[in-house]
Amino acid sequence: MLGVQRKDHLLDLLAREGRVVAKEVAAALGVSEDSIRRDLRELADSGLCIRVYGGAVPVPAADAPEVSRRGIATDSKERVARAAIGLVRPGSTIVLDAGTTTLAMARMLPHGADLTVITPSPAVALAALEGSQARVFLVGGELSRHSAVAGGGLALEAIAHLAADVFFLGVTGIDPGQGLTTGELDDAVTKRALAARSAETIVLASAEKVGAVSRFPVLDLAAVHGVVFDPEDASPLVGSEWGRSLRLA
């Protein structure tokens, strides 16, 4: 029995029965449990299954990479994107962050506005190229598996040589106390670098972000020049003095 056949069999079992018990498979295939455990470990390392005590289970759909969530935009994100589009000045150079809100923005870019778009997100880049006449610059780097955005040293090097008028920043948390936060460390670094090379930074604040806090800090609220809230967001934070001051900042 070839090693690859064993792994195929394991993946097959995983798909058909939703679980694999190391002991059972070892007995069924006539190999030692050690080999099965080794196989499961390797499959888990490749992200093809999840190791659990006694065997393994398939990768849950919820953990699927963000790429598959592409295209789903809540109404709130659409409204924020539309509002942000109003801030795009003809002839300017803008940076569009990765994320569903900026992806929505990329699809709404005005025609004939002589825009230059810079983005670290391949999805946003393609949307901007297809949906507008803008020149599109793609920031290179290693793509994060979770949010499909370029980051790392290569990206920082490229960003250091760029300059833009407005940076439309997407984050996962916007909180009066904790400031702007995101779920990936590398992503936070890239966002800061983009902000540093832009004359203005504007945060896109769809409803579910307001009041939320993620793991890694990106910027202080004082460092941004504006926040675009969802005009229909009824959150008390948006209506508060905090929200108002940010909106006008």
Place this chain on the structure above:
Amino acid sequence: MLGVQRKDHLLDLLAREGRVVAKEVAAALGVSEDSIRRDLRELADSGLCIRVYGGAVPVPAADAPEVSRRGIATDSKERVARAAIGLVRPGSTIVLDAGTTTLAMARMLPHGADLTVITPSPAVALAALEGSQARVFLVGGELSRHSAVAGGGLALEAIAHLAADVFFLGVTGIDPGQGLTTGELDDAVTKRALAARSAETIVLASAEKVGAVSRFPVLDLAAVHGVVFDPEDASPLVGSEWGRSLRLA
């Protein structure tokens, strides 16, 4: 027993049983395991099988949904992509050019092969990220409006700092006299830079490219290490001495 007969038999076994064990076949055919191993190695180098410890397995078919969507009769680009996938060695770093053939390759990348993928195409990058476990590096730069591929100074600078094992090159023309050609000047420059940073360059030659000539030269045929033709391409060029020598180059 002639060498070609042995290889035919191996391919037959591969197709019928889904695997080949070197030891078994050697005993069955009455030749040494070395010869079988040599055959399998050559078949693997041609992309006709995948070498594994103990024997070999067939090249994995394209993803099931893909097949069902497009029917059994995949087009020339799909067949070339499939054949090229067989040349991707586990653990290696590959460059995937922009184009529909390389896009098909990105969708077929083997799981759990510990690959690193470098590409100047956002569409290829997203496909690779979505369909495999590979690390994906995106080459930045200005996106050409025609083929959505990064190019220009930024791209060249980024490419200069990369290195890869194999570059899967897509062009629009492959001609014995004119060599490899493409329709955009900037694109040709990018392709050359990628080839210069890769240990090997392999050209993807779907049927409609063979014998065609485009405006801008990319490389001489002598500069590439292999050409993947469509196995079902009946063009006289492919069967000619020219096609054969390239195929084996």
Place this chain on the structure above:
DNA sequence: GTTAACTGTGCAAGATCGTGCAACAACAGG
């Protein structure tokens, strides 16, 4: 808290791999 099952690691035996080498056959040119 105790017990049994499970896990990762180190290790040694065996299988397999790639390479270099020599023997041999097939072939072209003189």
Place this chain on the structure above:
DNA sequence: CCTGTTGTTGCACGATCTTGCACAGTTAAC
């Protein structure tokens, strides 16, 4: 017919990989 060349084949050998076992640490269950 002879000879040099080329290509194939089997063998030897060191390197690498896989596998099962032992053992100690960890986890789940009772």
